[in-house]
Amino acid sequence: MKKLDLKVKDYPELAVSWEKTLINKTGTWRTFYPKYFPKTPPCNYYCPANENIQKYIALTLKGALEEAYLTILEKNPFPSITGRVCYHPCETGCNRSNFDESIAIHMIERFLGDYGLNFVEPKRKSEKIDNNKKVAIIGSGPSGLSCAYYLLLNGIKVTILEREEDAGGILFYGIPSYRLPKEILKSEIEKLTKRGAKFIFKKELGKDFSLVDLTKEYDAVFLAIGAQIEQELGIPNEEAKGVLMGLDFLKEVNLKRKIKNFGKNVLVIGGGNTAIDCARVALRKGAKVKIIYRRTKEEMPAVKEEVEEAIKEGVEIIFLTAPVKIIKNKRGEVRGLECVKMKLSGEVDETGRRKPVPIRNSNFIIKGDTIIKAIGERVDLSILPKEIIGKKTIFADEYGKTNMEKVFAGGDCVTGPKTVVEAIAYGRKSAYLILHYLKNYEIPKKESFNLVSYENLNLYYFEKQKRIEENKLPINKRKRNFKEIITAVSDQEIRYEASRCFSCGVCNNCDNCYVFCPDLAILKKNGEYEILYDYCKGCGVCAHECPRNVISMFFEEEK
Amino acid sequence: MKESLIYGKKKVVTGNHAVSYGVLLSKAEVIAAYPITPQTQIVELLSEFCASGLLKAKFIKVESEHSAMAACVGAAATGCRTFTATSAHGLALMHEMLHWAVGGRLPIVLANVNRAMGPGWSVWTDQNDSLSQRDVGFVQFYCESNQEVLDTTIQAFKIAETCLIPVMLVLDAFVLSHTSEPVDIPYQEDVDKFLPPYKPKYFLDVNDPRAFGGLTSPDHYYEIRYKIEEAHRKALKVSEEVDNEFYQIFGRKYGVVESYQCEDAKLILVTSGTITGTARQVIDEERSKGKRVGLLKIRLFRPSPISQIKEILTKAEKVAVIDRNISFGHSGIFCQEIKSILYNEIRRPMVFGFVIGLGGRDVVPDDIREIIDFTYKADYPEEMVYFRGVRL
Numbered sequence: 001m002k003k004l005d006l007k008v009k010d011y012p013e014l015a016v017s018w019e020k021t022l023i024n025k026t027g028t029w030r031t032f033y034p035k036y037f038p039k040t041p042p043c044n045y046y047c048p049a050n051e052n053i054q055k056y057i058a059l060t061l062k063g064a065l066e067e068a069y070l071t072i073l074e075k076n077p078f079p080s081i082t083g084r085v086c087y088h089p090c091e092t093g094c095n096r097s098n099f100d101e102s103i104a105i106h107m108i109e110r111f112l113g114d115y116g117l118n119f120v121e122p123k124r125k126s127e128k129i130d131n132n133k134k135v136a137i138i139g140s141g142p143s144g145l146s147c148a149y150y151l152l153l154n155g156i157k158v159t160i161l162e163r164e165e166d167a168g169g170i171l172f173y174g175i176p177s178y179r180l181p182k183e184i185l186k187s188e189i190e191k192l193t194k195r196g197a198k199f200i201f202k203k204e205l206g207k208d209f210s211l212v213d214l215t216k217e218y219d220a221v222f223l224a225i226g227a228q229i230e231q232e233l234g235i236p237n238e239e240a241k242g243v244l245m246g247l248d249f250l251k252e253v254n255l256k257r258k259i260k261n262f263g264k265n266v267l268v269i270g271g272g273n274t275a276i277d278c279a280r281v282a283l284r285k286g287a288k289v290k291i292i293y294r295r296t297k298e299e300m301p302a303v304k305e306e307v308e309e310a311i312k313e314g315v316e317i318i319f320l321t322a323p324v325k326i327i328k329n330k331r332g333e334v335r336g337l338e339c340v341k342m343k344l345s346g347e348v349d350e351t352g353r354r355k356p357v358p359i360r361n362s363n364f365i366i367k368g369d370t371i372i373k374a375i376g377e378r379v380d381l382s383i384l385p386k387e388i389i390g391k392k393t394i395f396a397d398e399y400g401k402t403n404m405e406k407v408f409a410g411g412d413c414v415t416g417p418k419t420v421v422e423a424i425a426y427g428r429k430s431a432y433l434i435l436h437y438l439k440n441y442e443i444p445k446k447e448s449f450n451l452v453s454y455e456n457l458n459l460y461y462f463e464k465q466k467r468i469e470e471n472k473l474p475i476n477k478r479k480r481n482f483k484e485i486i487t488a489v490s491d492q493e494i495r496y497e498a499s500r501c502f503s504c505g506v507c508n509n510c511d512n513c514y515v516f517c518p519d520l521a522i523l524k525k526n527g528e529y530e531i532l533y534d535y536c537k538g539c540g541v542c543a544h545e546c547p548r549n550v551i552s553m554f555f556e557e558e559k
Numbered sequence: 560m561k562e563s564l565i566y567g568k569k570k571v572v573t574g575n576h577a578v579s580y581g582v583l584l585s586k587a588e589v590i591a592a593y594p595i596t597p598q599t600q601i602v603e604l605l606s607e608f609c610a611s612g613l614l615k616a617k618f619i620k621v622e623s624e625h626s627a628m629a630a631c632v633g634a635a636a637t638g639c640r641t642f643t644a645t646s647a648h649g650l651a652l653m654h655e656m657l658h659w660a661v662g663g664r665l666p667i668v669l670a671n672v673n674r675a676m677g678p679g680w681s682v683w684t685d686q687n688d689s690l691s692q693r694d695v696g697f698v699q700f701y702c703e704s705n706q707e708v709l710d711t712t713i714q715a716f717k718i719a720e721t722c723l724i725p726v727m728l729v730l731d732a733f734v735l736s737h738t739s740e741p742v743d744i745p746y747q748e749d750v751d752k753f754l755p756p757y758k759p760k761y762f763l764d765v766n767d768p769r770a771f772g773g774l775t776s777p778d779h780y781y782e783i784r785y786k787i788e789e790a791h792r793k794a795l796k797v798s799e800e801v802d803n804e805f806y807q808i809f810g811r812k813y814g815v816v817e818s819y820q821c822e823d824a825k826l827i828l829v830t831s832g833t834i835t836g837t838a839r840q841v842i843d844e845e846r847s848k849g850k851r852v853g854l855l856k857i858r859l860f861r862p863s864p865i866s867q868i869k870e871i872l873t874k875a876e877k878v879a880v881i882d883r884n885i886s887f888g889h890s891g892i893f894c895q896e897i898k899s900i901l902y903n904e905i906r907r908p909m910v911f912g913f914v915i916g917l918g919g920r921d922v923v924p925d926d927i928r929e930i931i932d933f934t935y936k937a938d939y940p941e942e943m944v945y946f947r948g949v950r951l
Contacts, residue, residue: 008782008789013723014664015783016761017770520765 022535026519030538030556034531037552039450039505043105046093049082049425050447051075053090053105054506060108061498069116072109076424077149078142078188080117081171083110084180084486086421087303095504098454101467104497111494117187129196130155133438136218137161138205141169142420143411144224145192146427147434152195154435159218160197163204169226170412171420173251174274176281177482206383215406220434223384223394223402223409224427227377227417233269237326238373242334246274246374253281263369267292267337269323270374271300272417276307278372279315284480289315290366294322294342294356309485312475320344320356324363326371336367377417392416399443400430408434452505452549461512461547468497507550513542567746574735577705577742578644578670578728579604581712583614584750587668588639591619591630596682597732598646598672605642624649628656628667635665636771638762640716643667646732647674647688654692657725661696661787663772666719666726666757669697670712673832673883674732675918683919684732686832686884690860690892696787698726698794699860701831705740707858710811713750717801720757722794724787732919734833745809753808791862798859815859818871820846824853826934827872827908829880829897831857834915834922838881841927852931857893868900875908879934881927882944883916890914890944911940915947 043053052071059068072079083106094102133156137144140162148158166172167189171180193199203209205225214221230245232238242261246268252259266282268275271293279289291310293300296319300307311317320342327336341362344354379393388394388402388409393416396402400410410426412418435441471487478485513529514522521536522529531542543551565580572580578601582590590609592602608614617634621627627643635641645653650671660667671689675681689699698718702708708730715726730736763771775783798815806812817835820842821827830838835856845852855871857864872878878901882891889895894912901907911934916922926947933945 004778006779006782008785011779011782011786012761013783013786013790014662014761015772015775015779017773019769021768021770520768 025534026537027521027532027534030533030536032538032540032553033533033536033556034538034540034543034551034553036507036529036531036550038507038550039452039456041452041502041504041506042093042095043090043103043504045449045451046089047075048089048419048422049076049428051090051109053109054501054503056112057103057105057108057498057501058503058506058508060112061495061501063495065112065115066119069112069119070121072112073116073121075428076421077146077192078113078424079109080113080184080188081142081180082421082424083107083113084184085171085175087419095452095454095457095502096500099459099462099502100464103501104467104470107468107470107489108494108497111488111491114184114488117184117191124153126154127152127195128155129157131157132219133157134159134218135220135222135434135438136214137222137224138214139169139224139226139411139413140167140189140199141224141226141411141423142171143226143423143427143430144169144222145189146424147222147224147410147431148197148427149192149195150428150431151434152192152197154431154439154441156435156438158197160199161203161205161209162199162201163207165201167199167201169224173254174247174277176250176277177254178280178284178478178485179277181484211385211404211407215404219406219438221407222400222427222430222434223388223407223413224411224423225380225383225413226423227379227393227412229378229380230373231376231378233323233373233375235323235325237328240326240328240334240371241332242370243326244370244372246270246278246372247377249278249372250274250281253285259285261333261370262287263334264288265368266290266370266372267366267368268372268374269293269337270376271295271302272374272376273302273306274377275372275374276302276310276315278374280306280310280313282370282372283310283313283315284478284482286480287370290368291315291317292321292323292337292339292366293317293319295344295353296320299353313478318366322356322358327365334369334371336365337371338363338365340364377412379413379416398429399433400426401433408437450505456549457502457504458545458547458549461510462502465500467500468493503548505549508548510547512545512547513551516541516545565744567744569741569743571739572705572742573600573737573739574702574705574708574730575600575672575737576604577709578712578730579608580742580744581709582642582668583608584745584747585642585668585713585716585754586640586751586756587614587616587642587716589617589619589631589634589641590643591621591627591634591641592643592645593621593624593627593649595624595646595649597674597736598644598649598670600736601644601670601672624652625656628653628660628669631667632656632659632663632665635660635667636663636763638757638759640720640757641665641667642669644670644672646672647676650688650692651676654695657692657695657697659772660725664723664761664787664790666716666723668712668715668719669725669727671727671729672732672736673729679918681918682732684734684832684883685917685919686729686882686892689727689729690884692727693861693892696724696791696861698722698724698791698798698862700726700728700858701860702728702730702735702858703833703835703856705735705738705742706811707813708735709742709744710805710809710813713745713754714798714801714805716757717754718794718797721797721801722790723760724790724794729832731833743809743811749808753805795859795862795864813858815864816867816871817854817856817858819854819856821853821855821871821874823851824875825851826877826879826931827853827855827875828927828931829855829857829872829878829893831860831893832883834881834883834927837922837924838927841924841931844924845928845931850931850935860893860896863896863900865900868897869904872897872901872908873904873906877911877934878908879911879913879930881922881930882912882914883922885914885917885944894944909940911937912944913947914944920948
């Protein structure tokens with residue numbers, strides 16, 4: 001029928017196209033094209049272990065706790081530990097912190113970690129132990145344990161040599177149990193033992209065996225001896241009775257031993273985490289505690305929350321003050337500390353902080369009967385062969401390769417004193433290098449990061465929501481005990497917190513692109529989106545309306 | 560609000576809330592509206608119904624009335640039962656989109672609370688806002704009481720969906736919109752029986768994607784426009800059928816026009832909106848004095864109930880049309896309509912036009928009496944239009 005023969009009755013009620021609009025391939029109009037282009041959320045990026053934080057939060061929100069827990073384990077075998085002691089740079093980097101408050105990632109990690117303590121992971125094929133491949137790990141601190149875990153996962157026979165009588169290294173002897181209860185650590189180590197890790201206690205490198213001995217007996221050796229020697233102050237009378245080493249002091253307390261020459265007025269020197277731990281532990285031992293630190297609160301390397309807690313508990317911090325001389329009595333016992341007032345100069349030191357300089361004639365005396373030195377730790381190089389020693393630490397590449405055949409190293413003994421999570425990350429990387437060395441495994445490729453910044457997000461889709469708060473033991477209940485300060489929160493609170501996550505750079509099927517596409521050029525298929533480039537005009541609405549910057553626009557020529 | 564407190568009860572509600580209850584009972588699926596006095600209460604209550612979940616509709620907040628109608632057009636195009644409400648300047652701002660609703664054959668229901676146009680700024684009633692939209696192609700109902708408002712709202716959806724033409728129901732500002740009267744709220748199941756879910760003939764369908772309202776050449780435009788005229792003619796019939804069907808279920812009917820005491824009337828008043836109620840009372844009084852006067856209430860303005868009007872008015876000697884509106888430089892708009900309907904009749908009455916009550920000035924029984932007396936005495940309308948109550 002010719003169209004001009006049409007009568008009124010032949011027409012539709014309204015002007016509607018004769019043909020389906022599909023014949024009009026509007027995609028040819030496009031100069032830009034959109035693409036689902038997932039990016040790196042800042043939490044993952046800033047995590048020293050590069051945990052896939054966004055993913056495990058999303059899984060937690062779905063209630064898939066098992067999967068969420070296993071997701072952490074891909075990068076960090078001990079979330080119950082890091083959930084408690086990590087300084088969580090993930091939260092500092094969290095985009096939500098610019099919006100209202102960052103996600104309480106450490107609480108979610110701790111929740112999953114605790115969930116995992118009672119969870120038996122499915123055994124993988126790769127875990128079948130190959131008796132021909134034996135690795136010795138020296139030191140059972142975080143990097144040693146982490147390395148052990150990833151080696152065990154891949155069928156390597158692992159023996160861990162520990163000079164003390166308990167496993168955990170700094171986790172056991174350094175960190176006070178009000179931050180990391182011993183049962184938690186024990187459970188994690190038990191899980192590792194169940195996987196097949198063999199511990200040999202009270203065997204010390206340099207005393208009971210040498211590195212060369214081990215290289216003969218084992219196919220590879222991983223050095224994870226940490227940085228355990230407290231640095232000297234370099235001032236007169238350091239040998240006085242009542243002068244204690246920070247880590248030694250913590251170790252004695254952790255072993256529940258009686259501490260020699262421990263008085264009622266304790267002066268802690270230093271501004272790092274060891275200093276704060278020492279101060280808070282001394283407080284719990286019934287002493288009055290002052291911290292002496294040569295710069296201001298701003299420059300303190302200790303974790304901020306810990307500093308605040310210490311102050312709340314009653315620790316006094318004397319800033320811009322440096323020790324000059326220890327004052328002792330005739331019996332050689334500490335009676336006080338002569339100090340000098342400091343000021344911050346304009347000059348910046350190698351740590352990027354302003355250098356403190358003494359103010360002339362400002363010396364004064366602080367009374368005290370115990371001095372705890374906590375100005376930093378160093379590696380005991382005396383027990384190591386020269387060829388693997390670098391400047392102040394063991395010399396190794398970022399995967400732990402040293403200059404000695406079969407010998408690998410990681411954690412604080414390579415980096416100098418750093419954090420638990422960094423040691424764990426190093427242990428994992430070294431494990432993969434060892435696997436490469438022993439079983440020709442491919443070393444995991446370096447991840448490339450395409451960071452999502454706050455400006456990349458479309459914030460119209462988010463509402464302000466308060467961050468969950470930690471349950472803390474009241475100050476008056478912390479006296480003279482080592483009960484864990486932060487207690488668990490409910491499943492509901494964790495689920496709520498997980499729901500606050502922006503999911504930066506990672507699609508969470510919010511359907512905005514699907515809903516907003518004016519050309520219906522986005523299809524949903526099995527929970528995924530597909531762009532119909534035949535019809536997409538490249539308007540960019542999908543990319544703009546994506547709250548989390550998953551979709552990017554590209555020039556058509558680049559396709 | 561508890562459901563048991565609503566359905567099947569006699570409630571004292573304002574005209575505005577009568578609309579809201581009508582929309583609730585009609586189970587509208589999308590509501591897009593912008594607040595404007597004196598309409599706001601309609602959508603205010605609807606938004607509460609939506610928020611409480613009583614009405615499972617999507618309530619779209621928009622930035623203007625133009626957008627409100629645009630959103631309704633979009634929603635209705637997907638096959639949803641769609642509602643909006645406005646007044647005066649809001650309706651004027653919608654103007655372009657009203658054409659879209661008609662041309663797109665979208666059965667949107669719009670409640671317009673008659674408010675005078677500014678400037679001088681006014682919130683009070685007259686009919687110029689809705690009558691300015693006479694030619695866009697909306698069906699227009701003018702209501703007299705709050706019960707009629709509620710019932711017409713429900714009927715409007717049925718008429719609109721049967722004929723694929725949008726419907727505007729009109730109520731007077733304040734005199735109805737803010738005045739409470741007892742109103743029977745029907746049972747939901749009765750309304751469901753009367754008004755089943757909307758089954759669209761055309762809708763945006765991703766599985767059969769087509770362009771709607773695209774460029775239409777002179778070869779086709781006229782035919783499609785003619786179909787709108789057909790729809791209006793159908794709507795006149797359907798309005799009567801729907802009214803009868805409504806009566807079967809709910810026991811109330813209004814007719815497209817209402818003839819009151821017209822059978823032997825020498826003089827018939829023509830009114831719309833709330834003036835009708837006042838006039839009805841005066842007619843009763845005049846009748847008791849022996850005057851043969853009657854009243855024709857125009858409820859359906861578009862499509863024009865031409866034959867019904869002719870049948871009633873050609874029997875009279877004189878007709879007095881009371882307009883709460885004005886087409887400047889001519890006369891009242893209802894008056895023009897009545898004249899044009901009667902013009903070709905061989906036997907036709909003399910038509911007197913009266914403009915009254917602009918900008919919400921009260922129209923009281925004395926005004927109606929004066930109009931009756933004047934028309935009774937006059938032999939011929941010397942003036943095209945008489946301005947009642949203006950202080951000259």
